[in-house]
Amino acid sequence: MGMRVGGFLPSSDRRLTVLSGPSGVGKSTVVAELRRAHPAVWLSVSVTTRRPRPGEVHGVHYFFVDGEGFDRLVERGELLEWAEFAGNRYGTPRQAVLDKLAAGVPTLLEIDLEGARQVRRSMPEALLVFLAPPSWEELEKRLRGRGTEPEDVIARRLAAGRVEMAAEHEFDLTLVNTDVKDVCRRLIALMTDPQGVTTSTNREV
Numbered sequence: 001m002g003m004r005v006g007g008f009l010p011s012s013d014r015r016l017t018v019l020s021g022p023s024g025v026g027k028s029t030v031v032a033e034l035r036r037a038h039p040a041v042w043l044s045v046s047v048t049t050r051r052p053r054p055g056e057v058h059g060v061h062y063f064f065v066d067g068e069g070f071d072r073l074v075e076r077g078e079l080l081e082w083a084e085f086a087g088n089r090y091g092t093p094r095q096a097v098l099d100k101l102a103a104g105v106p107t108l109l110e111i112d113l114e115g116a117r118q119v120r121r122s123m124p125e126a127l128l129v130f131l132a133p134p135s136w137e138e139l140e141k142r143l144r145g146r147g148t149e150p151e152d153v154i155a156r157r158l159a160a161g162r163v164e165m166a167a168e169h170e171f172d173l174t175l176v177n178t179d180v181k182d183v184c185r186r187l188i189a190l191m192t193d194p195q196g197v198t199t200s201t202n203r204e205v
C-alpha cells in the first residue's frame with residue numbers, strides 16, 4: 001500500500017473514505033460528531049455479533065445480529081468486507097455502500113485494519129485515513145476512561161491497538177485526534193474537496 005500522493009484520481013473516486021485506528025482513539029466520537037454536524041456525509045452502518053453497549057441503537061450504530069445471522073450474510077456475499085475483532089465479527093453491508101456511491105454521496109466506513117486492507121484491495125480508489133492518538137498513554141487513558149469494557153477486554157483491545165498502530169504507514173494519511181471537531185473539519189474537507197488530498201501529508205497534527 002504505502003502513501004499515495006493525490007492528484008491522479010477523479011474526484012468521484014474519492015467519495016469512499018475509510019476511517020480506522022486503535023480502539024479507544026475516538027473513532028465512534030468522531031463519527032457521532034459527523035452525524036450531528038455534517039449530515040451530508042453518509043455513515044455506513046456495520047453488522048456485528050457484539051452485544052450492544054448502553055445507548056447503542058440497532059440500525060443506527062450497528063445492526064446487531066447473532067453468529068448465524070452473520071454467517072448467512074457472509075454466505076450470500078452481502079458484505080463488502082468483514083473481519084473478526086477482539087472476539088466478535090464486524091462487516092459492512094455491500095449494497096448500501098454501492099447505492100450511496102452511485103448516487104454520489106460522500107461515504108465513510110469506520111472499520112478495523114483488516115477491513116481497511118480488504119477495501120484497499122477491492123476498491124483501490126478509496127481514501128484510507130488513520131486516526132491516531134496524541135500518545136499511547138492517552139490511548140490507554142481513553143479506553144479505560146470509557147468504562148464500557150472489563151479489564152480483560154481492554155487488554156485484548158490494547159494488544160490489537162499495538163498491531164493497528166504499527167500499520168499506520170499503510171494509510172493514505174493520518175489525522176491525530178487531539179480535538180474531535182478539528183478532526184471532523186479535516187475529514188469533511190478531505191471527503192468533499194479532492195484538492196485537500198493533494199495538499200495533505202501522511203501525517204497531520
Ligand SMILES: Nc1nc2c(ncn2[C@@H]2O[C@H](COP(=O)(O)OP(=O)(O)O)[C@@H](O)[C@H]2O)c(=O)[nH]1
Pocket residue numbers: 020021022023024027028046047050081082083085090091092110111112113114115116
Ligand atoms: N472490518 C470491520 N471492522 C469494523 C466494522 N465496524 C466496526 N469495525 C471495527 O471493529 C472494532 C471494534 O468496534 P467496537 O466494538 O464498536 O469498539 P470501539 O471501536 O472500540 O468503540 C473497531 O476497530 C471498529 O472500527 C466493519 O463493518 N468491518
Ligand SMILES: Nc1ncnc2c1ncn2[C@@H]1O[C@H](COP(=O)(O)OP(=O)(O)O)[C@@H](O)[C@H]1O
Pocket residue numbers: 021022023024025026027028029030142143145146177178179180
Ligand atoms: N479528542 C478527544 N479528546 C479526549 N477524549 C476523547 C477524544 N475523542 C474521544 N475521546 C474519549 O475517548 C474514549 C474512547 O472514544 P471512542 O470514540 O469510544 O473510541 P473508539 O470508537 O475509537 O474505540 C471516549 O470516552 C471518548 O469520549
